[in-house]
């Protein structure tokens with residue numbers, strides 16, 4: 001999988017080169033390109049934003065900078081737009097990014113992420129791109145960030161961990177939270193007693209059936225308590 005990120009803060013994406021994601025790059029499972037949007041500016045001040053039409057707070061990112069940047073980054077080897085690439089735009093106004101989205105995107109060959117700042121990017125940038133590629137405007141949650149970079153880190157980690165070979169045998173996304181629609185239950189490791197707190201005895205029983213049933217019940221209880229919205233409605 002090839003991932004490209006366009007941002008005015010390339011250093012924000014350095015964590016992509018650390019730990020498991022860095023190993024995935026080293027193993028050739030993914031390749032990552034980070035592009036500084038200011039490389040496509042035209043003026044001495046390298047301006048990327050301007051005042052919003054219609055007034056209002058803050059600034060909007062310029063289509064005359066983003067357009068050429070995406071023309072180049074969305075291009076394939078022949079210099080023409082790669083029709084198969086997926087353009088992802090983090091925004092508080094986006095559809096919700098969830099595990100199903102991560103699963104779906106893990107099948108993509110190429111994903112380009114457009115990281116906005118300020119009050120966002122001129123909408124015409126995505127209206128224009130949508131003439132040539134698939135565009136998804138997504139939000140990672142119901143809170144407001146300062147820009148898209150952190151959201152890209154979240155989404156890239158959620159997607160890349162699903163790729164074969166990224167997680168070692170000791171880890172697996174097969175029994176992820178959300179994959180079965182329930183929250184993960186509690187986990188325990190040695191010692192058996194810690195600060196007078198014991199590991200639930202069923203986990204020491206060696207009875208795999210009992211352990212599995214207990215874990216499922218714990219997941220159900222935790223989901224009911226913390227995320228009832230994940231459970232099927234009674235009606």
Ligand SMILES: N#Cc1c(-c2ccc3ccn(Cc4ccccn4)c3c2)n[nH]c1N
Nearest residue numbers: 090091116117139140141144145147148151
């Ligand atoms: N994904 C996601 C996001 C974002 C997000 C993503 C990209 C940008 C680019 C600029 N801003 C600041 C901003 C503030 C106010 C109104 C518009 N834009 C972003 C915020 N906030 N919360 C999420 N779940």
